[in-house]
Amino acid sequence: MKGDARIGNFKQQDAPRYADALQCMRCGFCLPTCPTFALTGRERSSPRGRVALARAVAEEQLEFTAAVRDEAFFCLDCRACTSACPSGVRAGEIMEVCRSQAQAFHPLGYVGKTFREFVLHKMLPTPDLLETSLLPARLYQRLGIQWLVRRSKVLKLGSDWVNKAAGMLPELAPPLRKQLPKVIPARGERRGRVGFFLGCVMTLMYPQVSRQTVRVLSHQGFDVITPREIKCCGAPHLSEGDRETARQLALKNLELLMATDVEAIVTDCAGCGSALKDYEELLDGLVPAATLAAFRSKVRDVSEFLADVGLRIEKLIPVNTTVTYHEPCHLCHAQGVSQQPRTLLNQIPGVELLEMDESSWCCGSAATWGLKFSKESQQVLDRKLGNVAATGAELLVTANPGCQLQLAWGVREAGLPQQVVHLMELLGQATP
Numbered sequence: 538m539k540g541d542a543r544i545g546n547f548k549q550q551d552a553p554r555y556a557d558a559l560q561c562m563r564c565g566f567c568l569p570t571c572p573t574f575a576l577t578g579r580e581r582s583s584p585r586g587r588v589a590l591a592r593a594v595a596e597e598q599l600e601f602t603a604a605v606r607d608e609a610f611f612c613l614d615c616r617a618c619t620s621a622c623p624s625g626v627r628a629g630e631i632m633e634v635c636r637s638q639a640q641a642f643h644p645l646g647y648v649g650k651t652f653r654e655f656v657l658h659k660m661l662p663t664p665d666l667l668e669t670s671l672l673p674a675r676l677y678q679r680l681g682i683q684w685l686v687r688r689s690k691v692l693k694l695g696s697d698w699v700n701k702a703a704g705m706l707p708e709l710a711p712p713l714r715k716q717l718p719k720v721i722p723a724r725g726e727r728r729g730r731v732g733f734f735l736g737c738v739m740t741l742m743y744p745q746v747s748r749q750t751v752r753v754l755s756h757q758g759f760d761v762i763t764p765r766e767i768k769c770c771g772a773p774h775l776s777e778g779d780r781e782t783a784r785q786l787a788l789k790n791l792e793l794l795m796a797t798d799v800e801a802i803v804t805d806c807a808g809c810g811s812a813l814k815d816y817e818e819l820l821d822g823l824v825p826a827a828t829l830a831a832f833r834s835k836v837r838d839v840s841e842f843l844a845d846v847g848l849r850i851e852k853l854i855p856v857n858t859t860v861t862y863h864e865p866c867h868l869c870h871a872q873g874v875s876q877q878p879r880t881l882l883n884q885i886p887g888v889e890l891l892e893m894d895e896s897s898w899c900c901g902s903a904a905t906w907g908l909k910f911s912k913e914s915q916q917v918l919d920r921k922l923g924n925v926a927a928t929g930a931e932l933l934v935t936a937n938p939g940c941q942l943q944l945a946w947g948v949r950e951a952g953l954p955q956q957v958v959h960l961m962e963l964l965g966q967a968t969p
């Protein structure tokens with residue numbers, strides 16, 4: 538049997554590639570980089586162990602048991618193991634694909650299935666519905682109920698994930714999607730034309746960040762096109778094992794963005810950027826390879842883009858502060874973008890970058906992982922916050938909304954003095 542074709546005890550649809558599992562030579566270099574191995578010390582919760590599980594299912598030595606499913610979902614998909622692996626094994630992605638097998642082998646009950654389908658098939662793919670769904674949360678804040686609830690500690694009576702989700706909610710402003718002009722012209726000497734991919738979490742939770750992103754791009758000399766019809770990037774679907782809906786969303790986004798006459802497709806969300814770059818693999822066989830390669834070559838994280846084209850620094854205003862930088866996993870490990878945010882930070886006049894230890898260690902957010910495994914997430918977060926506190930920096934800078942939500946909540950709960958900001962908020966502050 539050819540290595541790549543073997544399915545074994547997996548279902549045919551969206552099975553991990555056997556050849557990927559075969560690449561592991563069991564050297565163990567990945568073990569010290571894996572947060573779930575650090576938490577448990579269990580081989581099966583390590584990259585090497587997870588790859589071995591997938592291989593055993595493919596070789597029909599193991600059924601797709603509940604334990605295999607649980608390991609697939611316990612993986613943070615942080616991809617730290619990919620950065621460490623000399624053999625190019627992508628354990629996080631193998632687990633991500635394994636999650637799509639879970640529904641076939643261990644289907645949810647009626648209530649769970651209905652809720653899952655509503656969120657993944659209806660709410661996330663429909664921006665209007667998604668925005669409407671947050672109206673009650675905005676009212677809850679506007680009427681001062683959130684303030685009362687936090688002061689009275691009534692949330693401590695709920696389950697851990699409810700407490701955490703409610704505590705993480707930032708102050709919500711109206712969504713940005715319909716407010717952003719379709720075209721924002723370049724300021725000063727024009728350098729080009731870019732498309733802006735506005736992510737769902739950014740428009741809903743951090744509109745002020747993306748507002749700064751498009752403003753900075755415009756000040757840097759780029760016309761910024763923001764297509765309003767853009768859909769969710771599909772990252773939540775991949776994370777929950779719904780690859781089919783992710784594919785449908787990817788097809789729509791690809792068609793829309795390729796029809797826009799831009800030199801680059803820029804995003805300020807590391808999770809979206811990683812998902813967009815992965816379209817090449819997700820849509821393999823459905824879209825001509827040349828189109829996929831052309832799309833992939835255009836997608837850039839905003840820090841990657843600005844560092845590549847060179848930041849115009851002449852007019853930047855000093856921001857006198859000390860900062861430390863937390864690297865989002867989906868930026869440094871999934872996209873290999875690690876130096877560029879630091880390059881930009883070092884170019885902002887007045888900013889002093891104080892490096893933290895383990896800057897690329899996960900913060901424990903990882904989409905819904907931080908809510909599903911709230912106890913473990915707290916342990917991962919505590920390790921991160923210890924490293925943040927040791928720097929003594931005034932600001933904690935990151936580049937992904939999921940990290941920002943988790944870190945802002947963690948800093949607040951721990952009583953640390955740091956304010957958590959997105960890199961583009963800081964660059965926006967320095968932009969006249």
Ligand code: SF4
Nearest residue numbers: 561562564565567622
């Ligand atoms: S996943 Fe990579 S680093 Fe880890 S044991 Fe296998 S070959 Fe070694």
Ligand code: SF4
Nearest residue numbers: 571613615616618629
């Ligand atoms: S993706 Fe992260 S959590 Fe998952 S196996 Fe790799 S290092 Fe461990």
